[in-house]
Amino acid sequence: DIQMTQSPSSLSASVGDRVTITCRASQIISSYLNWYQQKPGKAPKLLIYAASTLQSGVPSRFSGSGSGADFTLTISSLQPEDFATYYCQQSYTEWTFGQGTKVEIK
Amino acid sequence: EVQLVESGGGLVQPGGSLRLSCAASGFTFSSYWMSWVRQAPGKGPEWLANIKQDGSEKYYMDYVKGRFTISRDNAKNSLYLQMNSLSAEDTAIYYCAKTTPAGIYYYFDLWGRGTLVTVSS
Numbered sequence: 001d002i003q004m005t006q007s008p009s010s011l012s013a014s015v016g017d018r019v020t021i022t023c024r025a026s027q028i029i030s031s032y033l034n035w036y037q038q039k040p041g042k043a044p045k046l047l048i049y050a051a052s053t054l055q056s057g058v059p060s061r062f063s064g065s066g067s068g069a070d071f072t073l074t075i076s077s078l079q080p081e082d083f084a085t086y087y088c089q090q091s092y093t094e095w096t097f098g099q100g101t102k103v104e105i106k
Numbered sequence: 107e108v109q110l111v112e113s114g115g116g117l118v119q120p121g122g123s124l125r126l127s128c129a130a131s132g133f134t135f136s137s138y139w140m141s142w143v144r145q146a147p148g149k150g151p152e153w154l155a156n157i158k159q160d161g162s163e164k165y166y167m168d169y170v171k172g173r174f175t176i177s178r179d180n181a182k183n184s185l186y187l188q189m190n191s192l193s194a195e196d197t198a199i200y201y202c203a204k205t206t207p208a209g210i211y212y213y214f215d216l217w218g219r220g221t222l223v224t225v226s227s
Contacts, residue, residue, distance in 0.1 A: 001168070031211065032211060034213045034214075036151075036214075042219075043201055043217035043218065043219060043220060044151060044214070044217060045217075046213055046214060046215045049208060049211055049213040049215075050208055050209075050211040050213075053208065055213075055215065087150055087151060089151070089153075089213075089214075091211060091212045091213065094153075094165075094167060094168070095153040095212075096152075096153065097150045097151045097152065097153070098150060099149075099150050100150045
């Protein structure tokens with residue numbers, strides 16, 4: 001199985017901060033990488049697919065980059081509604097998710 | 107409205123069985139792969155299985171192979187998950203998810219609200 005490792009596991013940030021979350025795959029997965037946002041009691045919501053393509057309707061402050069085994073999700077200016085848990089997910093084979101990164105208010 | 111609505115969850119004893127359903131509306135269900143994803147309390151999501159548009163191909167996570175069966179009825183716009191030999195480790199919220207391609211890349215772009223399965227004596 002391909003293991004997905006996110007860092008950090010949690011972070012504290014203020015509104016307006018630039019936030020970066022990384023995701024590393026245990027093997028090369030090209031650009032088969034998606035990012036989701038999840039708020040308490042809700043289902044995950046797709047933000048980014050194919051490593052860097054913004055899903056329709058998602059604010060442009062979210063961006064994704066990377067290829068191969070190392071990927072990054074960046075929020076350029078954190079907004080109050082962005083406090084949530086973020087997951088990466090590989091769709092290369094037997095799709096797996098990272099353990100999550102919780103973004104909390106500082 | 108475009109939505110997925112899961113049902114069929116509940117409390118089941120270890121070793122028992124449960125059948126989950128997912129009703130789709132607002133999109134052409136028969137045109138999409140569909141998946142089941144679960145999330146145990148305090149954990150990240152875990153993909154379980156997916157099924158091709160016509161049901162001719164099915165894929166499973168190793169841990170549930172032989173215990174869980176995914177199926178669909180396109181005439182009823184419905185997805186199913188038959189779960190057998192359940193254990194406490196299967197306790198989770200179970201989501202169905204529309205599985206959409208962008209070229210060779212797939213992603214889950216529509217999720218239901220989930221149905222809770224609790225395995226306990």
